[in-house]
Amino acid sequence: MELKKELVLVAVLVSVSVVLEKTVTVQGEGTCVGFYSRRCPRAESIVTSTVVSHLKSDPTLGAPILRMHFHDCFVRGCDASVLIAGFGTERTAGPNLNLRGYEVIDDAKEKVEALCPGVVSCADILALAARDSVVLSGGASWEVPTGRRDGRVSIGSETSTLPGPNDTVAQQINKFQDKGLNTEDLVVLAGGHTIGTSACQFFADRIYNSNGTDPSIDPSFVSFLRQICPQNQPRKRVALDTGSQFRFDTSYFANLKRGRGILRSDQVLWTHPSTRPFVNKYLATAPFNLQFANSMIKMSNIAVKTGTQGEIRIKCSAIN
Numbered sequence: 001m002e003l004k005k006e007l008v009l010v011a012v013l014v015s016v017s018v019v020l021e022k023t024v025t026v027q028g029e030g031t032c033v034g035f036y037s038r039r040c041p042r043a044e045s046i047v048t049s050t051v052v053s054h055l056k057s058d059p060t061l062g063a064p065i066l067r068m069h070f071h072d073c074f075v076r077g078c079d080a081s082v083l084i085a086g087f088g089t090e091r092t093a094g095p096n097l098n099l100r101g102y103e104v105i106d107d108a109k110e111k112v113e114a115l116c117p118g119v120v121s122c123a124d125i126l127a128l129a130a131r132d133s134v135v136l137s138g139g140a141s142w143e144v145p146t147g148r149r150d151g152r153v154s155i156g157s158e159t160s161t162l163p164g165p166n167d168t169v170a171q172q173i174n175k176f177q178d179k180g181l182n183t184e185d186l187v188v189l190a191g192g193h194t195i196g197t198s199a200c201q202f203f204a205d206r207i208y209n210s211n212g213t214d215p216s217i218d219p220s221f222v223s224f225l226r227q228i229c230p231q232n233q234p235r236k237r238v239a240l241d242t243g244s245q246f247r248f249d250t251s252y253f254a255n256l257k258r259g260r261g262i263l264r265s266d267q268v269l270w271t272h273p274s275t276r277p278f279v280n281k282y283l284a285t286a287p288f289n290l291q292f293a294n295s296m297i298k299m300s301n302i303a304v305k306t307g308t309q310g311e312i313r314i315k316c317s318a319i320n
Ligand code: HEM
Pocket: 062, 063, 064, 066, 067, 070, 098, 099, 100, 163, 164, 165, 166, 167, 172, 186, 189, 190, 192, 193, 195, 196, 197, 198, 199, 202, 240, 263, 265
């Protein structure tokens, strides 16, 4: 009788652990909300207060921090490989040359390291800082699953997996699909362009073209863009979401609908039938906020290193 009871107990424990394992897997391939709650309970609040103080003195930093996290995740997974400095690293590659805000991540890391040495990864700090940048710009918040570890490899040429400003919808869909993200994820995450700016060089050929301007641009918008981007001034910058550069809102999608997308890769999301329904859907705030958070959590879990993989970097700009 006793043996039978024990067997039942073992069976129950096994099935509970199977269920738990399943839950963890579903949550995000090894990451979970509150990963540091025991070993470094103040980690998340330190990251937030660091981002708050930097954005207070320079509100333009939120956008490049969000972009930095995207560029990290799309190359070797979200493992902070984008933060490693040195010859030939991702950081020195073309698509990352205009990234800014490294000092914000370094500052947060230094503060967290002083309190809990060797515990909190740079990859997690970047994921949390990206979320905080969205919230501080007026976007809705979400809980970031943590537990990523930092990579030890960063190769500049691997940034070719990132989408480019002239990519077609098919190319963008393929690049997202390669990372496990679908067409809806693509459109809602492109909504990250509701904040920040682009250098004129990435779309100058749309407004200065001997064969006529890009027909998908609102003609009255062309003259506006030419004023901000005079010919041969490729480094000047223009808001990706005209009229609402600092607000995390849905006007980026409204601008696409009016032919006021800045990059070719933005405007085609409206002109192409497979992405247009999502642009229409995200003209409304509630669905945009909800799906942006969901898709960010998905993106933040691309090929994450957990457990004994990688390392916890001491300084975010260098492997240990
Ligand atoms: C879908 C394909 C995408 C393409 C082709 C693309 C391309 C670009 C380009 C060319 C710029 C201007 C860069 C510069 O001037 O150096 C830019 C800026 C930006 N991107 Fe994207 N991007 C894409 C998706 C995303 C995603 C998924 C996010 C985040 C969720 C994002 C966030 C940003 C932000 C916030 C900026 C402004 C950065 C700043 O102000 O410094 N982008 N993007």
